[in-house]
Amino acid sequence: MADVRIAGLEKRYGDHLVLPGLDITVADGECFTLLGPSGCGKTVLLRLVAGFEAPSAGTVAIGGVAMADAAAGTMVPPNQRGLGMVFQDYAVWPHMNVTDNVAYPLKLAGVPAEEMRRRASAAVAMVGLGGLEKRLPSELSGGQQQRVALARALVSEPRLLLLDEPLNNLDANLREEMRFEIKALQRKLGVTVFYVTHDQEIALGISDRLAVMDASGRLRQIGTPEEIYEHPADAFVFGFLGVSNFLPMRKGADGWLAGAALAPWSGIPPDCGGDVCRAGFRPSDVILSRGGEGLDGVVQRASFLGSTMDYLIDVAGTPVRAAMHSHECLEKGLMFAEGEACRVSLAAVHWFPGSDAEDAR
Amino acid sequence: MTTAVPAAQPRFGTAQILLALSVAILVIVVAVPVLLIFFNAFWVQGQFNVVDVIKVLSQHETYQALLNSLILASGVTVTGTIVGTFFAWLVTRTDLPFKGTMKVLFLVPFMLPSFIGALAWKMLLSPRSGYINRLFMDLLGLDGPVFDIYTYGGIILVETMYLFPFVFIQVAGALERMDPTLEESARISGADLFTITRKITIPLVMPSILSGSLLIMLYSMAHFGTVAVLGIEVGIYNIPTLIYEKIHQSAGSFASIRTGTVLASVLVVTAAFIMWLQNKVLARGKYQIIAGKSFRPSELKLRGLRVPMLLFCIAYIGFTIVLPTVTIFMVGGLRTYGLPFTAENMTLDNYKFILFDWQLTRDAIWNSVSLGFSAALITMTAGVIISYVIVKMKVRGKGILEFLGMLPFSVPGSVIALGVILAWSGKFGVNIYNTVWIILVAYIARYMAFSLKANSAALEQVHDSLVEAARASGATMWQALKDIVVPLVRPGMLAAFFLIFLPALRELTVSVLLYGPTTRTIGVAIYTLNEDGETVYSAALAGIALIIIVFGESVIKRLFKVGRKG
Ligand SMILES: Nc1ncnc2c1ncn2[C@@H]1O[C@H](COP(=O)(O)OP(=O)(O)O)[C@@H](O)[C@H]1O
Numbered sequence: 001m002a003d004v005r006i007a008g009l010e011k012r013y014g015d016h017l018v019l020p021g022l023d024i025t026v027a028d029g030e031c032f033t034l035l036g037p038s039g040c041g042k043t044v045l046l047r048l049v050a051g052f053e054a055p056s057a058g059t060v061a062i063g064g065v066a067m068a069d070a071a072a073g074t075m076v077p078p079n080q081r082g083l084g085m086v087f088q089d090y091a092v093w094p095h096m097n098v099t100d101n102v103a104y105p106l107k108l109a110g111v112p113a114e115e116m117r118r119r120a121s122a123a124v125a126m127v128g129l130g131g132l133e134k135r136l137p138s139e140l141s142g143g144q145q146q147r148v149a150l151a152r153a154l155v156s157e158p159r160l161l162l163l164d165e166p167l168n169n170l171d172a173n174l175r176e177e178m179r180f181e182i183k184a185l186q187r188k189l190g191v192t193v194f195y196v197t198h199d200q201e202i203a204l205g206i207s208d209r210l211a212v213m214d215a216s217g218r219l220r221q222i223g224t225p226e227e228i229y230e231h232p233a234d235a236f237v238f239g240f241l242g243v244s245n246f247l248p249m250r251k252g253a254d255g256w257l258a259g260a261a262l263a264p265w266s267g268i269p270p271d272c273g274g275d276v277c278r279a280g281f282r283p284s285d286v287i288l289s290r291g292g293e294g295l296d297g298v299v300q301r302a303s304f305l306g307s308t309m310d311y312l313i314d315v316a317g318t319p320v321r322a323a324m325h326s327h328e329c330l331e332k333g334l335m336f337a338e339g340e341a342c343r344v345s346l347a348a349v350h351w352f353p354g355s356d357a358e359d360a361r
Numbered sequence: 362m363t364t365a366v367p368a369a370q371p372r373f374g375t376a377q378i379l380l381a382l383s384v385a386i387l388v389i390v391v392a393v394p395v396l397l398i399f400f401n402a403f404w405v406q407g408q409f410n411v412v413d414v415i416k417v418l419s420q421h422e423t424y425q426a427l428l429n430s431l432i433l434a435s436g437v438t439v440t441g442t443i444v445g446t447f448f449a450w451l452v453t454r455t456d457l458p459f460k461g462t463m464k465v466l467f468l469v470p471f472m473l474p475s476f477i478g479a480l481a482w483k484m485l486l487s488p489r490s491g492y493i494n495r496l497f498m499d500l501l502g503l504d505g506p507v508f509d510i511y512t513y514g515g516i517i518l519v520e521t522m523y524l525f526p527f528v529f530i531q532v533a534g535a536l537e538r539m540d541p542t543l544e545e546s547a548r549i550s551g552a553d554l555f556t557i558t559r560k561i562t563i564p565l566v567m568p569s570i571l572s573g574s575l576l577i578m579l580y581s582m583a584h585f586g587t588v589a590v591l592g593i594e595v596g597i598y599n600i601p602t603l604i605y606e607k608i609h610q611s612a613g614s615f616a617s618i619r620t621g622t623v624l625a626s627v628l629v630v631t632a633a634f635i636m637w638l639q640n641k642v643l644a645r646g647k648y649q650i651i652a653g654k655s656f657r658p659s660e661l662k663l664r665g666l667r668v669p670m671l672l673f674c675i676a677y678i679g680f681t682i683v684l685p686t687v688t689i690f691m692v693g694g695l696r697t698y699g700l701p702f703t704a705e706n707m708t709l710d711n712y713k714f715i716l717f718d719w720q721l722t723r724d725a726i727w728n729s730v731s732l733g734f735s736a737a738l739i740t741m742t743a744g745v746i747i748s749y750v751i752v753k754m755k756v757r758g759k760g761i762l763e764f765l766g767m768l769p770f771s772v773p774g775s776v777i778a779l780g781v782i783l784a785w786s787g788k789f790g791v792n793i794y795n796t797v798w799i800i801l802v803a804y805i806a807r808y809m810a811f812s813l814k815a816n817s818a819a820l821e822q823v824h825d826s827l828v829e830a831a832r833a834s835g836a837t838m839w840q841a842l843k844d845i846v847v848p849l850v851r852p853g854m855l856a857a858f859f860l861i862f863l864p865a866l867r868e869l870t871v872s873v874l875l876y877g878p879t880t881r882t883i884g885v886a887i888y889t890l891n892e893d894g895e896t897v898y899s900a901a902l903a904g905i906a907l908i909i910i911v912f913g914e915s916v917i918k919r920l921f922k923v924g925r926k927g
Pocket residue numbers: 013016018036037038039040041042043044045
C-alpha cells in the first residue's frame with residue numbers, strides 16, 4: 001500500500017504563508033495531479049511529501065506510516081521514504097553516464113552487481129534509451145535526459161513517484177509523447193503517481209483524479225478530469241481549464257441585462273442566489289448567426305486558423321472569443337469580416353454567482 | 362487582524378558550526394594581520410594619531426619610495442599596455458603566420474618568476490660585468506656600457522617583459538569575442554579600416570585595455586623581486602623593497618616597524634583603490650562587447666609586412682624569454698662567474714652541488730615544496746568548506762565570509778607578511794617567528810582568495826536538485842556529498858590546489874620578509890645567494906626552479922585536458 005495522506009498541511013516561510021492547510025488523499029496506484037498557476041506552492045507541496053522540507057503544521061503519511069508530523073516532531077529523511085522523483089530540471093548527474101545514473105538507486109540499495117546491471121538496462125530500455133547507455137548527459141538532448149531521470153526514478157520500483165513539471169522544457173511533440181509514456185508506465189507498474197503541473201492539458205490527459213489549486217495555495221476542487229471539466233466548482237476552476245469567456249449578467253427592472261453595457265437579454269439564468277451572476281462558456285460553445293436568436297455583437301477581429309475561425313466579438317461591451325469550424329462557416333455563409341454585426345447565442349453555459357471577474361484568473 | 366507567529370528558534374546546527382568555523386579561520390588568518398597593520402600605523406601610545414603618520418610619510422626615504430613606486434608602476438603600465446595591446450591585435454586581427462603558436466608563446470612570461478628574469482638581465486646588462494655590455498665594449502672599444510639595467514628605465518623594461526601578458530590576455534580575449542557585425546555594419550556604411558579601428562574597435566576594447574593595465578599597475582606597485590635585484594644596489598627603493606629593508610636591517614625596532622606599517626597601509630589603500638577602479642571598468646565594459654562564441658573577426662592583410670612582423674615577434678620572444686633563460690642555465694654551469702662561456706669553463710658540478718651536497722639549497726628546495734604542498738592542501742580544504750557555506754548554505758552572516766575571503770586579493774604579499782609578523786611573534790602568546798610555520802600561515806592568508814574563487818565557481822555548478830535527486834534515490838547526506846558533490850567539485854579543488862602550489866613554489870615577496878636561518882624558500886635562496894655574490898649558485902638554483910615550474914605547469918595542463926575529456 002502506498003497511498004499518500006496529507007492532512008492539515010501548512011507551510012510558511014517567515015511571515016509568508018505558502019500552503020494554508022491542505023487535505024489531500026492519493027489512493028494506492030492512482031495517478032493524481034495537482035494543477036495550479038505558477039508560484040502557487042506546487043513545488044513546495046511536493047518537497048514536503050518528498051521530505052526536503054518540514055511542514056509548519058499538519059501531517060504527511062505514505063503507505064499508512066507518518067513521514068512528517070509537525071506536532072509530534074516526526075520527520076523521516078527523504079532517503080527513507082521509498083520514493084522516486086523527477087525534478088523540473090531533470091537533475092541528471094553530469095559526471096555519470098546513462099547506466100550509472102539509472103543504476104545509482106540500486107547501488108545504494110545494495111542490489112548485487114549482476115541484478116543491478118540487468119535491472120538498470122531494463123529500465124533504460126523501458127524509457128526507449130537502449131543503445132545510449134554509455135553516453136554522458138551532456139551528449140543527450142533535453143528529452144533524453146528527461147527519460148534518464150524517469151528511468152532513474154522508476155528503477156528501484158518505488159511505491160510512490162513524484163513528478164514536478166517534468167515535461168515543461170520539452171517541445172510540444174515530445175511533451176505529448178512523454179505524457180502517454182508516463183501514463184502507460186504507471187499502468188504497467190502500478191505505481192502511485194503524484195504529479196504537479198500548471199499545464200491543464202497534461203493534467204486532464206494523464207490523471208485519474210486531479211486537484212486544482214489557486215494562487216494562494218487553497219484547493220478549489222478535487223475530482224476526475226471529466227468531473228472537473230464538465231462541472232467546475234467555481235469560476236476560477238472553469239477559467240483555469242482552458243480558454244474561457246465570462247459574460248456578466250445583472251437583474252434589471254424588466255428582466256435580465258447582459259454585458260458591461262447592460263443589453264437586454266431575453267433569458268433567465270438559473271438561481272445564483274443574487275441579482276448578479278456570470279455566464280461562463282468556451283469559445284467552441286458560442287453559436288454565431290447573421291439574424292437568428294441571441295445577443296447583438298460586433299466582430300472585432302477575425303482570424304483564419306486553418307480548420308477553425310477564431311473571432312473576437314464585442315457583446316454589449318464585453319469581449320467574447322468564439323471558435324467555429326471553418327468549413328461550417330463557409331457552408332452557412334458565416335465568414336464574418338471585421339466590423340460586421342452578428343448574433344450570438346450560447347450552447348453550453350456554466351453559471352457562476354457574483355460579478356467579480358477578477359477571481360476568474 | 363494579527364496572529365502571533367512563533368518566531369523560528371535559531372538552532373545551533375551543522376550550518377552554524379561550519380559558519381562559525383569558517384569565520385574564525387578567516388578572521389585569524391586574514392583579518393587580524395591586516396587590521397594589525399592599520400592599528401600599528403595609526404595608533405601610537407594608545408591614541409589615534411595622523412600627524413605621526415604624515416611625519417613618517419614625509420621623511421625623505423619613505424617619500425622617495427612612494428614616488429619610486431608611482432614612477433615605476435606608471436612606466437610599466439604605459440609600456441606594458443602598449444606592448445600587450447599591440448601583440449594582442451597582431452595575433453587576433455591580422456594574417457600573421459603561426460598566430461596560434463605566437464599566442465601561446467606570449468603567455469610564457471606569466472610562468473616565469475620575474476625576479477629570475479631580473480637576475481638574468483643583471484648578468485647581461487649590469488653596467489660593468491654584464492655580458493652584453495662587455496661584448497659591445499670589447500667589440501666597439503667603448504668605455505661605457507651600452508645600456509645600464511640599474512636604472513628606472515631598466516627596471517621598467519624588465520617588469521614590462523613579465524607583466525604585459527595581463528593586458529595581452531584581456532585584449533586578445535575581447536578582440537576574439539567582439540561581434541564582427543559591429544565592424545561589418547560600419548564597413549557597409551562606407552568607413553575605411555582606419556576609421557573603423559578608431560571609432561568602433563578601440564572604444565569597444567577600451568574596457569579590456571583599461572582593466573588589464575590596472576592589473577599591471579596593481580602588480581607593479583606591490584612588486585618586490587625586480588626592484589630588489591636591480592634597484593637596491595643603486596639606491597632605488599619602492600614601497601615593498603623599503604619595507605623589506607626596514608624589517609631586515611633594523612632587526613625589528615619599533616620605529617622601523619612603524620615605517621613599515623605606514624608604507625603597507627599606503628599600499629593597501631592604493632591597491633584597494635585600483636581593485637575598485639578595475640571592478641568599475643569591468644562592470645561598465647560587460648555589456649559593450651557582445652560576448653558569446655568565438656567569431657571569425659575580419660583580418661587585416663599585412664601583405665609585405667607579414668614576414669617582417671613575424672620576425673619581429675620571434676625576435677621579441679627570443680630576446681625576452683629565450684635569452685634570459687639560456688643565460689640563467691649557462692651562468693649556472695660556469696666554474697666561476699665572469700669567465701667566458703667556453704667548453705673548459707663549463708661544468709655540471711654546480712647543479713650537482715646545490716641539489717645533493719649543499720644543505721642550504723637542499724633545505725630551500727625542500728622548504729618550498731613542502732610549504733607549497735601544505736599551503737595548497739590546507740587552503741584548498743578550507744576553501745571548499747568556506748565556499749560551501751557561502752554558496753550552498755542558507756545561513757545569515759555569510760556575506761562577511763565573502764568579504765573576508767576576497768580581501769587578500771587587494772592585499773599585496775609584503776603587507777600580508779608584515780601583518781603576519783605583527784600577529785605571530787608573541788603578541789598573542791604564539792611566537793612562530795623564524796620558523797616555517799609563520800611562512801605557512803602567511804601563504805594560507807595570501808592564497809585563500811584563489812581557493813575560494815575556484816571552489817565557489819565549481820560549487821555554483823552543482824545545483825541543489827542534483828543533491829536532492831540523490832537523496833530521493835536513497836542516499837544519506839554523506840553519500841550524496843561523496844557520490845555527487847565531491848566528484849563534481851573535484852576539478853575546482855584540483856584547480857585551487859595548483860593555483861596555490863605553483864605560485865607558492867616560486868614565491869619571494871612574502872618569504873623574504875619571514876625567513877629564518879633554516880627556513881629559506883627557493884626564491885629566498887636564489888635572492889640571497891645573488892646578494893652574497895654567489896652568482897653561479899644563484900643561477901644554477903634558478904635554473905632548477907625553472908625546470909620545476911615548467912614541469913609543474915605542463916603536468917597541470919595535461920591533468921586538466923584529461924579531466925575535461927573524462
Ligand atoms: N525556500 C523558500 N523560502 C521562501 N519562500 C519560498 C521558498 N520556497 C518557495 N517559496 C515561495 O513559495 C511560493 C510557492 O513556490 P513554488 O512551490 O515553487 O511554486 P510553484 O507552484 O510554481 O512550484 C513562492 O511564492 C515562493 O516564493
